[in-house]
Amino acid sequence: MSSDNRKITYARAINEALKQKMRSDDTVFVIGQGVKSPWYVGHTCADLIEEFGAERIIDTPVSENAMTGVAVGASIAGMKAVAVHPRMDFMLYGLDPIINQAANWHYMFGGGASVPVVIWAIINRGGEQGSQHSQALQALFAHIPGLKVVMPADAYSAKGLLVAAIEDPNPVVFIDDRWLYNNSGEVPEELYKVPIGQARLVKEGKDMTAVASSFLLGEAEKAVNQLADEGIEVELIDLRTIKPFDKEAISKSVKKTGKLLVIDGGWKSFGVSAEIAAWISSECFNELKAPVFRLALPDCPAPASCDLEKEFYFDSFTIISEIRRIVQQ
Amino acid sequence: MEYAEDTLLNIYEKLVLIRYCEESFVDPILNGEIIGPVHLYSGEEAVAVGVCAALKKSDVVFGTHRSHGHFIAKGGSVRKLVSEVYCRDSGCSKGRGGSQHLIDVSAGMLGATPIVGGTISLALGAALAASLRKDKSVAVAFFGDGASGEGVLWECVNFASVKKLPIIFVCENNLYSTHMSIDEIRANRNVYETAKSFDIFSKQIDGNNVLDVFETAKLAVDLCRNSEGPCFIEAKTYRLRGHVGPDDNIQGTHTDIRPEAELESWKKRDPVKLFEEYLLTAGIGREALDEIKNRAGLEVKAAVESLRETQKPAGKEELLKYVFR
Ligand SMILES: Cc1ncc(C[n+]2csc(CCOP(=O)(O)OP(=O)(O)O)c2C)c(N)n1
Numbered sequence: 001m002s003s004d005n006r007k008i009t010y011a012r013a014i015n016e017a018l019k020q021k022m023r024s025d026d027t028v029f030v031i032g033q034g035v036k037s038p039w040y041v042g043h044t045c046a047d048l049i050e051e052f053g054a055e056r057i058i059d060t061p062v063s064e065n066a067m068t069g070v071a072v073g074a075s076i077a078g079m080k081a082v083a084v085h086p087r088m089d090f091m092l093y094g095l096d097p098i099i100n101q102a103a104n105w106h107y108m109f110g111g112g113a114s115v116p117v118v119i120w121a122i123i124n125r126g127g128e129q130g131s132q133h134s135q136a137l138q139a140l141f142a143h144i145p146g147l148k149v150v151m152p153a154d155a156y157s158a159k160g161l162l163v164a165a166i167e168d169p170n171p172v173v174f175i176d177d178r179w180l181y182n183n184s185g186e187v188p189e190e191l192y193k194v195p196i197g198q199a200r201l202v203k204e205g206k207d208m209t210a211v212a213s214s215f216l217l218g219e220a221e222k223a224v225n226q227l228a229d230e231g232i233e234v235e236l237i238d239l240r241t242i243k244p245f246d247k248e249a250i251s252k253s254v255k256k257t258g259k260l261l262v263i264d265g266g267w268k269s270f271g272v273s274a275e276i277a278a279w280i281s282s283e284c285f286n287e288l289k290a291p292v293f294r295l296a297l298p299d300c301p302a303p304a305s306c307d308l309e310k311e312f313y314f315d316s317f318t319i320i321s322e323i324r325r326i327v328q329q
Numbered sequence: 330m331e332y333a334e335d336t337l338l339n340i341y342e343k344l345v346l347i348r349y350c351e352e353s354f355v356d357p358i359l360n361g362e363i364i365g366p367v368h369l370y371s372g373e374e375a376v377a378v379g380v381c382a383a384l385k386k387s388d389v390v391f392g393t394h395r396s397h398g399h400f401i402a403k404g405g406s407v408r409k410l411v412s413e414v415y416c417r418d419s420g421c422s423k424g425r426g427g428s429q430h431l432i433d434v435s436a437g438m439l440g441a442t443p444i445v446g447g448t449i450s451l452a453l454g455a456a457l458a459a460s461l462r463k464d465k466s467v468a469v470a471f472f473g474d475g476a477s478g479e480g481v482l483w484e485c486v487n488f489a490s491v492k493k494l495p496i497i498f499v500c501e502n503n504l505y506s507t508h509m510s511i512d513e514i515r516a517n518r519n520v521y522e523t524a525k526s527f528d529i530f531s532k533q534i535d536g537n538n539v540l541d542v543f544e545t546a547k548l549a550v551d552l553c554r555n556s557e558g559p560c561f562i563e564a565k566t567y568r569l570r571g572h573v574g575p576d577d578n579i580q581g582t583h584t585d586i587r588p589e590a591e592l593e594s595w596k597k598r599d600p601v602k603l604f605e606e607y608l609l610t611a612g613i614g615r616e617a618l619d620e621i622k623n624r625a626g627l628e629v630k631a632a633v634e635s636l637r638e639t640q641k642p643a644g645k646e647e648l649l650k651y652v653f654r
């Protein structure tokens with residue numbers, strides 16, 4: 001197999017990004033719960049402790065507030081910390097160092113210092129885990145000035161965005177999803193970056209535009225491919241970066257198609273989909289042939305019962321019917 | 330120490346009920362009938378039972394991800410617990426919560442949730458409410474050794490001490506926090522020593538000896554009722570099952586955490602067996618114990634059988650039902 005079409009999983013792509021960055025930059029280290037065990041973080045941290053030792057691969061007590069602050073402080077003091085939270089829900093204890101401190105730091109000191117920290121937050125939901133083990137809180141972090149938020153949808157962008165996040169001089173919230181960990185994709189062996197702030201045109205189409213990210217990009221892709229068989233041509237964009245989102249890519253597409261569906265795995269109200277819809281509605285007001293539509297989670301905590309989970313989460317089938325409805329407008 | 334036979338047999342019944350309940354989940358977890366994460370309490374029953382035996386119904390408790398035992402010990406219904414673990418509409422949280430989110434307000438079980446340390450401050454709030462109302466009730470926060478890593482615990486102990494609030498902090502020290510042994514995550518194994526520095530009653534006890542737990546809890550409850558709280562109890566115990574599900578977490582297997590010899594030595598100190606031996610030497614007949622076991626077995630069996638008449642909540646209307654009152 002030649003190296004340019006080598007396939008590895010999403011989890012292994014994250015693992016490779018960490019390894020390569022840690023080899024090339026002594027200031028990079030990883031801190032968080034479960035980094036020495038496959039239990040919490042799948043294969044993303046496999047073999048790291050063997051290669052880099054417990055000094056740079058730091059498994060921690062259950063102390064999210066302090067450990068997140070430690071990552072932020074070390075990054076202020078010249079290191080590049082990657083602070084992992086095996087579930088995004090657990091990192092709510094760490095909101096102060098992320099939001100009050102890291103996000104504001106560079107601005108409130110007039111550029112006196114920056115915080116090159118990566119807050120790696122894992123979405124780990126489903127399986128009747130219920131409300132406190134299922135949250136996708138990208139909108140919460142995207143709301144905060146001074147934070148960048150990325151959400152890779154495939155192995156290639158998982159590696160490239162994590163490298164970019166580590167190299168970025170600002171705090172970046174890197175959000176991945178356990179539902180993606182076993183998906184394989186082509187990943188170059190060498191170190192590369194996926195630029196923060198750039199979306200990817202997944203598929204060209206003329207009838208309407210759909211924007212998605214993370215796990216739902218895959219569902220959207222399935223939907224769009226099936227609709228193509230019916231002659232509906234949807235232009236699909238992988239957001240990749242939630243904040244700053246790629247305004248140029250989305251507006252260029254919407255100016256062509258005149259219709260937009262924004263798909264997001266967080267809640268609908270006040271969320272990522274709301275922001276993009278609002279922005280595009282004013283930016284492309286004259287080109288829009290229909291209102292901007294959104295697919296996101298209903299305003300309800302995650303239920304435990306798997307039958308309610310089926311109602312709560314959506315997949316390609318919901319996306320297909322929504323797109324059919326929109327193109328008929 | 331003299332105890333009424335009733336008291337002893339009630340304690341025994343709760344211990345057995347919890348054990349049977351927990352073990353009834355093992356096969357359904359393995360065969361996928363139970364889907365969500367289940368943190369079994371087998372081996373730690375004496376802590377919940379000993380503490381709750383010292384409480385009144387009007388006292389309140391808060392729990393954790395591992396709270397089946399707290400729920401039953403405080404008087405929650407076995408049927409509602411079992412139903413909840415299977416996420417049925419007949420469960421204590423109507424299938425919205427599963428094993429990790431248990432509540433029975435009428436029994437004084439005010440809520441168990443799986444954010445580590447997340448309910449400690451809530452229990453403190455309940456203690457504050459009791460002190461504002463001057464109703465002499467006591468609040469209990471159950472949590473693990475792992476939760477001692479969260480700053481919020483110590484913020485709560487300090488505030489409780491400053492305000493002399495009627496709360497008992499019960500640390501179930503089972504020596505592990507998921508994949509980490511206590512020596513990897515704490516500078517000092519003895520959690521009660523940290524609590525002592527806040528100038529409160531703080532004691533380490535044998536959490537597998539239900540009467541030790543009961544005696545210490547009675548003392549703590551009395552202190553709290555006399556406005557001489559708060560109290561901190563560190564109950565040393567051990568999980569007979571692993572962190573989540575029935576897996577043992579034995580070294581050398583895929584979860585690879587605990588030494589096999591350690592588990593074997595704790596099995597000899599199984600709290601249900603220890604108490605059984607005590608009862609027999611105290612002169613309680615084996616028949617009385619067998620009858621209790623029989624009854625507990627039937628109760629759990631009936632709870633599991635009642636699942637046939639229940640269903641998982643489903644559909645859009647059900648999904649949105651409890652967002653607000
Ligand atoms: C805030 C938070 N961080 C991490 C977790 C993941 N987690 C679940 S249980 C647990 C360990 C808890 O250990 P301990 O408090 O000793 O309770 P035990 O499981 O031993 O009963 C952890 C870290 C969590 N649920 N919440």
Ligand SMILES: [Mg+2]
Nearest residue numbers: 473474503505
């Ligand atoms: Mg523990």
